[in-house]
Amino acid sequence: MITIKKYAAIDIGSNAMRLLITNIVEQKGKPTQFNKSSLVRVPIRLGQDAFTIGEISEENIARMVDAMKAFNLLMKVHKVEQYRACATSAMREAYNGNEIVALIKKKADIKIDIIDGKKEAAIIASSDLKQFINSDKTYLYVDVGGGSTEFSLFYEGKIVTSKSFKNGTVRLLNNMVSDIVWTEIEKWIKQTVAPYDDITLIGSGGNINKLFKMSEKNQSKPLSYVYVNSQFQKLSAMTYDERVAELGLNPDRADVIIPATRIYLNAMKWSGARQIYVPKIGLSDGIVKAMYFKKI
Missing domain, CATH: 3.30.420.150 (Exopolyphosphatase. Domain 2)
Structure with a gap:
């Protein structure tokens, strides 16, 4: 008998944002399998704002909110049990990064963690x-x-x-x-x-x-x-x-x-x-x- 769980990861990068939905297959006596169910990539180049003017523009904030609303709906359709959203370099350096995190929580009901470079490297190393x-x-x-x-x-x-x-x-x-x-x-x-x-x-x-x-x-x-x-x-x-x-x-x-x-x-x-x-x-x-x- 197998057990299947659905987890999702949201990666808010400097060049694009991604939603990965994974089927986690557990079977007694066998290694856990991580099978990609869906991957959606949205090319919102936050770094172009953050690294040049120091903040995320109003246009890209609106695009982020729309993308997060869509990601939330996709996770509901896929019946995702657990998710984590992590923002990296661009959001770390944008002075309005924390404001955007609060706005997305309010508008799209997605909680975002802005992680530092060390944490990012550690999470990547968690890949199998x-x-x-x-x-x-x-x-x-x-x-x-x-x-x-x-x-x-x-x-x-x-x-x-x-x-x-x-x-x-x-x-x-x-x-x-x-x-x-x-x-x-x-x-x-x-x-x-x-x-x-x-x-x-x-x-x-x-x-x-x-x-x-x-x-x-x-x-x-x-x-x-x-x-x-x-x-x-x-x-x-x-x-x-x-x-x-x-x-x-x-x-x-x-x-x-x-x-x-x-x-x-x-x-x-x-x-x-x-x-x-x-x-x-x-x-x-x-x-x-x-x-x-x-x-x-």
Whole structure:
């Protein structure tokens, strides 16, 4: 006999908002299964407001409220038992972030937690990485968002350390990442991986997922540094319109994919990694698993 629970996670990022609804299948004597039931992505680029003018605009506040109302209705239709909504970099930095949280609670009846970079990295690490991580290897996990990038080092199947940096795709598009930040990331990565040999990257985020999909590889196979670099050169040589029309990229993906790829390439270069695995996991998956295992 099996028991099925329905949990939902709302990820309010700097480039987009996501609602993930997951079927949690429990069966005596067997590992719990987490099966995606539905994923809805809404491209509201909050970071464009937060990082340039310091607040979320009235237009995007209205769009957020509408999206949250829709998310609430979808959770009711799916009979979701438990949910958690987490907002990251853009909402952290917008001075009206807390006002928006109160407004959405009032208008859409959804409670939002604004989490810091450390908490974000910890939740992401709650994703079921064990199936992708061999205990005899060392991995640098890199999650690139619109406002920040989270790094976590795994050794012998366990997380050793995590760090969040204010270097994300929307910031890079707006020329808001200084050379100092890049230097800090390079220094942290090199010092962190120094005691270990043969580093492999694990990448998460919509952009690396798109790159992986374009490669048409099997999910269990990694991308090489050579392939990622060739894609970076190809994408950089194309205009925005060409990336949308010829590659079929979404309009809100066609610009951010280049700075995201740059971050992954630098992480590979500075860690010495020649390969990057791309499991379909991220903050939303981490939220669901952290709720289930009562880590948040």
